[in-house]
Amino acid sequence: MRSTSANTVGRRRVPGAALAGITALVSGVSVFVNGYGVRAGAAPAVYTTAKNIVAVAVLSLVAAIGWSVRARRAGSAAANFVTTAPETREVSATRRWAEWLGFVYVGVIGGGLAFVLFFDGLAQSESTPAAFWRDTLVLWVAMLAVLFLRERLRWWNVAAMVLLFSGEVVVSGGVGQLAANRGEVDVLVSSVLWAIEVVVARRLLRTHSPATLSTVRMGLGALTLILYLGASGSLDQLGAMNADQWHWALWTGVLLSMYVAAWMSALARARAVDVTSVLASSALLTWLLQVLAGTTMVSGDAIGLVLIGAGATLVLVEARGRASWRGRTLSA
Numbered sequence: 001m002r003s004t005s006a007n008t009v010g011r012r013r014v015p016g017a018a019l020a021g022i023t024a025l026v027s028g029v030s031v032f033v034n035g036y037g038v039r040a041g042a043a044p045a046v047y048t049t050a051k052n053i054v055a056v057a058v059l060s061l062v063a064a065i066g067w068s069v070r071a072r073r074a075g076s077a078a079a080n081f082v083t084t085a086p087e088t089r090e091v092s093a094t095r096r097w098a099e100w101l102g103f104v105y106v107g108v109i110g111g112g113l114a115f116v117l118f119f120d121g122l123a124q125s126e127s128t129p130a131a132f133w134r135d136t137l138v139l140w141v142a143m144l145a146v147l148f149l150r151e152r153l154r155w156w157n158v159a160a161m162v163l164l165f166s167g168e169v170v171v172s173g174g175v176g177q178l179a180a181n182r183g184e185v186d187v188l189v190s191s192v193l194w195a196i197e198v199v200v201a202r203r204l205l206r207t208h209s210p211a212t213l214s215t216v217r218m219g220l221g222a223l224t225l226i227l228y229l230g231a232s233g234s235l236d237q238l239g240a241m242n243a244d245q246w247h248w249a250l251w252t253g254v255l256l257s258m259y260v261a262a263w264m265s266a267l268a269r270a271r272a273v274d275v276t277s278v279l280a281s282s283a284l285l286t287w288l289l290q291v292l293a294g295t296t297m298v299s300g301d302a303i304g305l306v307l308i309g310a311g312a313t314l315v316l317v318e319a320r321g322r323a324s325w326r327g328r329t330l331s332a
Contacts, residue, residue: 016270017319020278023262024312028285030255032293037248044119046237047249049225052111054253056218059261063211081265082211099207102200103216110197111221116228118190124183131283132168133188139165140195141276148199151271156318160277163311170304171283195276201264202272210264218260274319281312 038047066082122130138161145151204213229235241249266275284305 014269015319016266016268017274017278017316019262019266020270020275021281021316023259023266023275024279024282025285026255026259026262027279027282029289030252030259031282031286032289033248033255034252035290035295037252040245040248042241042245042249043234043237044123045116045225045229045232046234046241047245048115048119049222049229049238050241050246050249051253051256052115052218052222052225054250055257055260056215056222058254058257059211059215059218062257062261063215066211081261082209084207084209084212099204102204103213104220105200106197106204106213106217107220108224109193110201111217111219112224112228114190114193114197115221115225117186117193121183121186121188121190125181125187130184130187131171133184134191135164135168135280135283136188137191137195137198138273138276138280140192141198142273144195144199145202145272149202149272151273153273154318156314157273157277160311160315163307163314164277164280167304167307167309167311170307198267198272198276202267205264205268210261210268214257214260214264217264218257270319274315277315278312278319281309284309284312 037051038044040047042050063082066080118134121133142153142157142161146153201213201217226235226238229238263275263279287302287305
């Protein structure tokens with residue numbers, strides 16, 4: 001009983017909103033680094049498959065470490081990553097089939113086919129409108145979370161979404177820059193598929209650890225991408241990657257594993273709409289890194305990015321404040 005209590009406290013030590021902020025930081029750095037990695041010469045689908053394979057290896061290693069230290073260091077970050085909430089560990093037999101379908105969706109669709117659609121869409125559209133359609137993820141998650149997770153949209157959720165979308169419109173140069181071409185539609189569809197994945201993952205995390213879902217997602221996703229390469233006749237390109245290409249796949253794969261681990265851990269502790277809203281702020285860090293690297297200039301886009309940052313900060317502050325208030329109430 002004592003270890004169960006320690007695990008519960010450990011899981012609450014870092015609020016979900018804070019973990020979402022860490023996820024946004026990792027995402028912002030990852031997007032920046034990927035900008036160099038995709039120019040290393042490998043085809044986008046091949047490069048994505050390689051870094052996903054690296055991510056699976058890293059997540060499996062971290063999960064193994066977590067299991068080994070769980071008994072000795074209950075409440076540590078590694079132990080928490082492999083720990084399922086005690087009050088929701090048991091699942092009835094009638095729900096098992098739904099969970100298996102959920103795992104298949106998270107792995108095959110979220111970790112595989114959605115990536116194919118997204119990168120194919122990027123190849124056929126401009127980066128700015130594609131980024132706009134990608135970031136509609138917040139809207140789809142909000143709608144699905146209200147319907148299927150019974151999450152309530154509070155005033156600050158609505159205000160944050162207004163700020164986020166206003167910022168996206170400014171960054172994209174206005175809605176007049178958007179077009180219903182094949183590439184942008186593919187990116188939009190991938191965002192909807194990922195929004196469904198967020199809701200499914202949030203449900204699965206009630207009875208499974210972040211480590212389990214992270215490893216399944218990237219493992220099945222990597223297998224799906226390998227099958228896709230085989231079906232498209234590109235599998236031989238994976239084995240033909242040179243040392244420089246694998247170098248970039250290694251670093252971006254490690255970042256991807258950090259992103260997925262932090263993202264699943266955040267979803268296990270915070271509402272889906274809050275996690276997704278905070279995650280949108282990753283665009284601000286990517287832009288700042290690009291300015292420091294001299295690959296972009298400070299322009300009118302900065303106003304839009306400030307709006308995005310303000311929206312994400314509002315959610316972060318309010319969500320953390322509510323979590324602290326609940327903690328004080330429970331301890332009183």
